[in-house]
Amino acid sequence: MFAVYASEPNADDPLASLVVGERPDPEVPEGWVRVKVEAASLNMHDLWTLRGVGIKEDQFPMILGCDGAGTLDDGSPVVLHSLMGDPDWKDDETLDPSRKMLTEWAQGSFADHVVVPKRNALPRPEGMTASTGAVMGTAWLTAYRMLFTKSGLRGGQTMLVQGASGGVSTALIQLGRAAGMQVWVTGRTDEKRELALRLGAHQVFESNAKLPGKVAAVFETVGEATWKHSLRSLVPGGTIVCSGATSGFAPSADLAQVFFLQKNVVGSTMGTLAELRDLLDFVATTGIVPEIGQELPMADAEEGFRAMLDGRTAGKIVFTR
Incomplete structure (x- = not known):
């Protein structure tokens, strides 16, 4: 064959x-x-x-x-x-x-x-x-688990997606918008940021730019290049959900921020059969393309x-x- x-x-x-x-x-x-x-x-x-x-x-x-x-x-x-x-x-x-x-x-x-x-x-x-x-089976399932199982976000809260154009990032943007989140996205180029806006992001920013406010959750797939920005961008008690580190695996943990401001760092990998069934239903019901x-x-x-x-x-x- x-x-x-x-x-x-x-x-x-x-x-x-x-x-x-x-x-x-x-x-x-x-x-x-x-x-x-x-x-x-x-x-x-x-x-x-x-x-x-x-x-x-x-x-x-x-x-x-x-x-x-x-x-x-x-x-x-x-x-x-x-x-x-x-x-x-x-x-x-x-x-x-x-x-x-x-x-x-x-x-x-x-x-x-x-x-x-x-x-x-x-x-x-x-x-x-x-x-x-x-x-659906890898990138979108990873994004679904990060958003709906791991982040603890509720509709109307603000989320930050680090990176605008990869498979997991574009899925997070589309899923977050469909779920009623305020979706902020960083991207390295005008083209990538324009893509994020087209997919439903409410605001876009250059990589590591100062944001107009803190966010309830950050979605990390980049790693070392954005890690400090992710920690700085998070509200006290907020959550970083990390499913990858394409720019490197050794960012500074900055533990003072983690324990003093009670910021949560949560790992996430792929998703379950049940989550994939739910994802398929969610995409079909909302009409996401x-x-x-x-x-x-x-x-x-x-x-x-x-x-x-x-x-x-x-x-x-x-x-x-």
């Missing part, structure tokens, strides 16, 4: 290991289902896989892609949940010590077909396109990977079959 895959790990030149070609058709173990892929979205995780991070060398070649939407063999439309783990785990799946992303466990979704555990193929709401479904910056045929996957590697993103990158 057609597939986009990593031939081997390549830490220094990840795209050198990217292959658009053919791979064997997948077998379907008991308790798993086969999904005919209609659309799949690109994540930073796919670049990390090309670099060999989070995956053993003997797992290559590895078909890339953790997210996707398509149909089961009976024609039922589904959305993939990309977090896999112990089927007997009864608690929050993100806390399962054996949890892995799809391509750390099995072959991925950038192909004609992908095989996943039955519970990881969720019914796609009526009227939801495959491209919309394809962006996720920002897709590029939609490309899967055969042109290298173009999308190169855009992500170079930081030329404006929402999600989606590949279609």
Whole structure:
């Protein structure tokens, strides 16, 4: 079958290991289902896989892609949940010590077909396109959990999104606006800030700019480059929700602010099956149209990977079959 895959790990030149070609058709173990892929979205995780991070060398070649939407063999439309783990785990799946992303466990979704555990193929709401479904499983689910499970925000409160154009950031803007939050966003360029305004941000600012007031919650995916600004921008007792650190992992914690002003720093990773079901319902009910910056045929996957590697993103990158 057609597939986009990593031939081997390549830490220094990840795209050198990217292959658009053919791979064997997948077998379907008991308790798993086969999904005919209609659309799949690109994540930073796919670049990390090309670099060999989070995956053993003997797992290559590895078909890339953790997210996707398509149909089961009976024609039922589904959305993939990309977090896999112990089927007997009864608690929050993100806390399962054996949890892995799809391509750390099995072959991925950038192909004609992908095989996943039955519970990881969720019914796609009526009227939801495959491209919309394809962006839900990682970036949008991460944003949903950050906002609705971790932040403690209530409608009308002010939130700050650090970074304007990535997949999680654009999802936070759209979700926050739909949920009735006052959405403030920082961005490095006029173009990125204009994108945030178009997606529903109430105010936008240059990176690390002084804000007109303090916010109840900050959403962090940037890390070192914005961390001090995030702490300064937060009201006493407010919350920073952090799901990544694209600019570096070692910001100063500034513990004086944390304990004296009782500021909360909360980690967040991916989301649960229940949260993905709720997200799908929320998007379908509110009529949100996720920002897709590029939609490309899967055969042109290298173009999308190169855009992500170079930081030329404006929402999600989606590949279609």
